[in-house]
Amino acid sequence: NAGVTQTPKFQVLKTGQSMTLQCAQDMNHEYMSWYRQDPGMGLRLIHYSVGAGITDQGEVPNGYNVSRSTTEDFPLRLLSAAPSQTSVYFCASSYRMVGGYTFGSGTRLTVV
């Protein structure tokens, strides 16, 4: 099993550009979430999903969209990148919180 796979690992965007951060898991987990991590701020929830076709907003959703068409995939879209979105992004999945969340290796995004 690969676990949670995030691509790309690094990305540099120009202000105003859009892009999609990919996240895929092969553990048949129902719950998936996106977090951003900034120095001194911990992990902040952007969007989450409890199953295919169901998504909702977390603490910091502005500027981001998600969709969940399959159990395995949960992409995060940046609509119009801003320097404030410079961060490390983590995707995580869980089987109904029973075993906690498994995190992907992260995407380090820089917006210039």
Place this chain on the structure above:
Amino acid sequence: QQPVQSPQAVILREGEDAVINCSSSKALYSVHWYRQKHGEAPVFLMILLKGGEQKGHDKISASFNEKKQQSSLYLTASQLSYSGTYFCGTEPPGGGADGLTFGKGTHLIIQP
């Protein structure tokens, strides 16, 4: 609202004990604990589901006081490998369908 972790940082000698606290202003369904090493993804340590429940993982254990909305992580006879940043993540009543809310983290440095 993020749970509050204390202390923000701890420096220990190998073999010493440490306690990390996590406190929430809201009622909790459960508390998760994760460890993150520099440049890596957070790794799940344990979840506490019931008030007063204690769990252990090697020489790392935790307690959860549901009434006080607090959890503590205990690291006994610390090893060099315990170094990293520890995060608590909380779930509101109703379960984990809404994702976790993380504290800002506690930096733990173990010196030989």
